[in-house]
Amino acid sequence: MQIHDLPYPDPGVPDARSGPRFLWWLGRNQLGGQLKALAWGLLHFVAVSALPFCVGTAVQAVIDRSGTRLAATGALMALCGAGIALGETMLHRTAVTNWITAAARVQQLLARRTALLGAALTRRVAAGEVVAVSTGDVEKIGWFVEAVSRFTAAALTVVLVCVGLVVYQPALGVIVALGVPVLALAVLPLLPRATGRADLQREKAGRATELASDTVAGLRVLRGIGGEDLFLDRYRRASQEVRRAAVRSARMWSLIAAIQVLLPGLLLIAVVWRGVLLARDGRIDVGELVTVYSAVMLLAYPLRHFEEIAMAWSFSRPSARRAARVLSLHRATDSAGSRPPQAPSGDLYDPGTGLLAPEGLLTAVVCGDPDAAGRLAERLGGHPCEPGEAPRDGDAVHGESVLLGNVPLDDLPLDSARAAVLVQDKDPVLLSGSLRELLDVPASGLVGAEAALEAARCGDVLEALAQGSLDAEDPMNARITERGRSLSGGQRQRLALARSLVTDPEVLVLDEPTSAVDSHTEAGIAQGLRALRAGRTTVVLTSSPLLLDNADRVVLVVEGRVAAVGAHRELLSGEPRYRTVVTRETDEEAAAGIAPRPRNGGLTADDEAVLDGVLHDIEETA
Numbered sequence: 001m002q003i004h005d006l007p008y009p010d011p012g013v014p015d016a017r018s019g020p021r022f023l024w025w026l027g028r029n030q031l032g033g034q035l036k037a038l039a040w041g042l043l044h045f046v047a048v049s050a051l052p053f054c055v056g057t058a059v060q061a062v063i064d065r066s067g068t069r070l071a072a073t074g075a076l077m078a079l080c081g082a083g084i085a086l087g088e089t090m091l092h093r094t095a096v097t098n099w100i101t102a103a104a105r106v107q108q109l110l111a112r113r114t115a116l117l118g119a120a121l122t123r124r125v126a127a128g129e130v131v132a133v134s135t136g137d138v139e140k141i142g143w144f145v146e147a148v149s150r151f152t153a154a155a156l157t158v159v160l161v162c163v164g165l166v167v168y169q170p171a172l173g174v175i176v177a178l179g180v181p182v183l184a185l186a187v188l189p190l191l192p193r194a195t196g197r198a199d200l201q202r203e204k205a206g207r208a209t210e211l212a213s214d215t216v217a218g219l220r221v222l223r224g225i226g227g228e229d230l231f232l233d234r235y236r237r238a239s240q241e242v243r244r245a246a247v248r249s250a251r252m253w254s255l256i257a258a259i260q261v262l263l264p265g266l267l268l269i270a271v272v273w274r275g276v277l278l279a280r281d282g283r284i285d286v287g288e289l290v291t292v293y294s295a296v297m298l299l300a301y302p303l304r305h306f307e308e309i310a311m312a313w314s315f316s317r318p319s320a321r322r323a324a325r326v327l328s329l330h331r332a333t334d335s336a337g338s339r340p341p342q343a344p345s346g347d348l349y350d351p352g353t354g355l356l357a358p359e360g361l362l363t364a365v366v367c368g369d370p371d372a373a374g375r376l377a378e379r380l381g382g383h384p385c386e387p388g389e390a391p392r393d394g395d396a397v398h399g400e401s402v403l404l405g406n407v408p409l410d411d412l413p414l415d416s417a418r419a420a421v422l423v424q425d426k427d428p429v430l431l432s433g434s435l436r437e438l439l440d441v442p443a444s445g446l447v448g449a450e451a452a453l454e455a456a457r458c459g460d461v462l463e464a465l466a467q468g469s470l471d472a473e474d475p476m477n478a479r480i481t482e483r484g485r486s487l488s489g490g491q492r493q494r495l496a497l498a499r500s501l502v503t504d505p506e507v508l509v510l511d512e513p514t515s516a517v518d519s520h521t522e523a524g525i526a527q528g529l530r531a532l533r534a535g536r537t538t539v540v541l542t543s544s545p546l547l548l549d550n551a552d553r554v555v556l557v558v559e560g561r562v563a564a565v566g567a568h569r570e571l572l573s574g575e576p577r578y579r580t581v582v583t584r585e586t587d588e589e590a591a592a593g594i595a596p597r598p599r600n601g602g603l604t605a606d607d608e609a610v611l612d613g614v615l616h617d618i619e620e621t622a
Helices: 020-030 031-063 069-116 120-124 129-167 168-184 188-217 220-224 228-280 287-328 369-380 414-420 450-455 457-469 489-503 517-532 546-550 569-575 576-583 587-592 606-619
Strands: 349-350 355-357 362-366 421-424 507-511 535-541 553-558 561-566
Touching: 020 031, 020 069, 020 129, 031 069, 031 129, 031 421, 069 120, 129 168, 129 287, 168 228, 168 287, 168 349, 188 228, 220 287, 228 287, 228 546, 349 369, 355 553, 362 546, 362 576, 369 414, 369 421, 369 450, 369 489, 369 507, 369 535, 369 569, 421 489, 450 489, 450 517, 457 489, 489 507, 489 517, 517 546, 546 576, 553 569, 553 576, 561 569, 561 576, 569 576, 569 587
Parallel strands: 362 535, 362 553, 421 507, 507 535
Antiparallel strands: 349 355, 553 561
């Protein structure tokens, strides 16, 4: 695989049982590139190691006044120089290729796993950890994969040099052969401590990344409640912990680097001292002494790769462990499904709760617990809880799949289930780009962008986008920042709702689609949603009276089971549990027979809508 051939048509099925197994799997899948790097590395290191022999032979030829040997040695040195240049160039090329292709393979695997898991991923792994794995960890994993071949070439070269010196000059070669293993293994006792400090640094850096991500995501809210300084102080403390951990880790690696310099120096002193004695006694030639001396000096070059592989292993091991953790996550159901792809239609029925959403009607569901409502919405879309995650209070028993027209959604291929039932959660994400690109989603073609924006009451949003994008005459070409951070919560919700309406799925499930919208706009959204989705199945999980009053039928779910079904006004007058959730009636008020308080302190629903409309107009004027 070359860089220009990326991405991989199929990155393969990783061995995610552990970090080391994942690294081993990556190496095996790049065996061709590893062997190329090993071959070029051997050429480079052997050519470098042959220079001491050339230098020693040349010195001895000068001493012996042998022009023939000096010329032959010069030719050999030129050949070694060519080997060094070619080997270094191709080694760097293949090493970078191995690094990039390994990192690209990991990124593809992570992207596919993220797309497969969907919303279940963030329930199992923190968002900051996912970011760390897909950025810095990917690079460290690629570093180790490509460093293995260079280390192997360096280790083989060291063995060849030691054997060659023993054969060439046994008296000094034995000293080198005994000293080099000590040089290579001397730092091993320090590696566990260095690795532990590096792991601690990575852990603290991951926490700081998570904190920074959360702070940026909630910056608008933090400024509103005056908590910006508090979170900045928390991040400042976390960053200082990362700095201190990095300093402690750097000290240990500095010690290892110092040992890698000190011990070769001591070995060189021992070889020179012994060689001088042997040369003075006439037992070796000056050329032989120069050869052994130069060989020991140049051995420091391949020996540095022992330190590099130790560092690469210490940094890549926790990175590979985190990547393997993400890649080992699976959906509760087989994404391929047991049924052929199809487009089912009909009533939507959940055996776990007893919830029935008749075909073509607008069904509102009241749960009371927002978290339980979110989990029910995911279940209705074929998103069951992950294995090992026990149902919580208020959840349905996840034994049977949700049925759409008597077809179990979990038995369908994931693409077919997604096309049949679209779920918009309470915190939808807006990708950066133009508004036109945001609404360019797979759709039936029956609902246009203008109709969807009108139904979602996005008129003021279009005006805000047009004012914020001076170079865009058409609001559809206005740019939306990452996650829609330049928009308010209500504006983001309405754009997300418009995107869902454009899709026009067979079944649309909305989880609190107007929780951040004022009542005046919410009333318009309720009417627009009912009109645009006429004849299509729509399920809205909400406790808003304005949405509930526009629904064809309302279902009350209590402790994971359907408790009541009817119209909004019927349930409001005849079902105390429903009234408690919708009107915020307290137990004391219910016992005393006191009428529930309107949601805005003494205002009726109509007064509340008018007041919110006035406030909205004032806010827009300001």
